[in-house]
Amino acid sequence: MKRWTKAITGVAAVALATAGCAGSGGSGGGGDDAGQNEDRTLTVWLMNGSAPETLTDALHKEFEQTHDGVTVKYEVQEWNGIQDKLTTALGGQNPPDIIELGNTQAPAFASQEVLTDLSGDVGDLNGDQWLESLKASGEWDGKQYSTPFYAANREVLYRTDMFEQAGITAPPTSRQEWLDAITKLKAKFGSDPQFQALYLPGQNWYTLLSFIYDEGGDIAEKDGTKFTATLTSDEAKAGLEFYKQLVEASGTTAPKDNDEQTPEQAGIFGQGKVAMMIGLPWEVDTATKDAPDLKAKISGFPIPSKNAGETAPVFQGGSNLAIPVNSANADLAKDYLKLMLSSKYQTMLAEAGMVPGASTDLSPLEKNPVSKAMADASQNGRAVPATPTWATIEAGQNPLKDMLTAYLTGAKDLNQATADANAALDAAFSG
């Protein structure tokens, strides 16, 4: 059966190739210099909202100029349903040559050996400047299957006018100062029943990760390609306790059984009764969509650490770039990656407000206080366990979310909540 399929696809491929040649034969005819690059197409799939159009336009122009006869077929994909689409596309006969993968999805693809091993090319691809968390996401079993692209991490977005009125002179730089700021804000604005010093829904597990990292813990321990959950550690418990302390101190009325997307926290922040929220820089734009005058009053600071003067480590979300193993243009694709990860285009990414994956130059981000706060914290970025099973966890049943809700609503005590989530996470890791 397999041989049959191969034979048929082979025939189809040959037929297509000849058809392609015949179509262009008229002009290409003689022996010009295009050589093997003649009429090759490099298919690039990037995600909606990742690289800005100015960057891709410039990059594709440069790439086509330096690679005679090559056309870049650029397709912007939607995040929604991308896993299924990638699965189908990679299983098809004509896969894209460059794909962008969410960093938490990357291990699922790497472990199945459907991506080209790039271990030997790291040096060529600006490897010494790679962002540590995204590099880790792209690794599987000691090999590098995808490269960093860009990242982002959460920070505390706050209302400068409210801080001023409450007599807070500088953004908090420790947990204690953070809690003090909440007290001051409540003293000043607390008479308004709709006021929230900090909007923090019960299932913002990215923020919980920050607190656990800050305590010196993690959610899992790595041993080769195996992961073991470590939510019952004292550090993880301390992180969870601080989350609860923060929820209680802030008097947030955000739902304890939902995350920051339902309802969208930026929309609530934009109503003007919230002094702080923990979010991504571009949530400022969402928040101020209907209240443009608010924009000038919003700034950001890194999530404070329990150690005064430090910033808490943060979960880094972002994207990796990879070449499908059955790409027919792997050589061109590597050239493309090289260009994309060069400092020129990485700087353009930073200018667009993202933490570049292959450049340690963060100066473009420092022009704006909100992106500067992200850049400051990004030095201490971490990734979720680089295991293929994480994709399943994120697809729906995230034990960390269940743990947060159970603990915050009092349905389970600290030991019970962490033990249950630990078992659920281990079960998920075993796939």
Add this chain to the structure above:
Amino acid sequence: MTATAQIVVPAGSPPPAPPRAGRPRRAGLGERTIPYLLLAPAVVTMLVLLGWPMVQVIGISFRRLDLGELVRGEVVWIGLENYREVLADPEVWTVVARTVLFTAAVVAATVLAGLLLAVLMRHLSGGVRVALQVTLVLAWATPILATTTVFQWIFDQQYGILNKTLVKLGFDSFAGYSWFSSGTSTLTVIGMLIIWQAVPFVCFTIYAGLLGTPQELYEAASMDGASPWQAFANVSWPSIRPLVTLATFLSVIWDFKVFAQVWAIRQGGPDGGSTTLPLLLYLKGVAGRHFGVASAIAVLMILVLLVLTARYLQLLLRSREADLS
């Protein structure tokens, strides 16, 4: 429908066949093949669109098919390994039991509510009945996910109208009450959502049966001094029974494999407490990319459905035979 027809046309000897002139002639080849030719497009379409995928699913359930095998085009036969893995997982049995119970509860409530509404509709006067019918059609016509979103907001912990109303009515303990904190509570909300969307169809189907019941039968029953309950049991029920069976059967199939609403509400949470078989299939198969295991679960689902609907299938087959004889 057959039962309705039997009531409309009093039972008796069938009308005599039109007299046929001459000797019975043999049908030509063309005449004999035409029915099959006419059936062919439908049969072929069904085989291609339903039969082939079904064969594929059964085939895949005996293979190891993860992303890697899919991309490399490998065919790895592993016999019953997928079934062994699925059946050895205690969670799967919990999910099967939960799905069966959930389906039974939702179907029972749907059919009962549909039946009551249909009877009510028959007794309502013009304007009110039209209002009720329009309401039902609207509930039915609203896209599934739109209704789901509305329900999510109704039951929202902080902003939900239900909690706010309950607090206004004096039940202060519902301030900030989380309806999605346990699997049972979450499934109850999902069940209500599905019932809400399913009742209109069942109601209209049964109502159609009631309309087909001749008014004279009710008059006769009332003349004989039948109570409303007796009228229902002896006049309405016989004529709508096949339709109720049909609605129940269809509801079992629909509710057993419902995915969108269950997934949208809480993705099967909390702690996997509202995970039903279709969700398990999605989590293992699509999210976890173990297509072989997912196919085994799919085959398992078909088997459970067959068991659940065996009685109806039996009735269906028997009535066919009766029609034929």
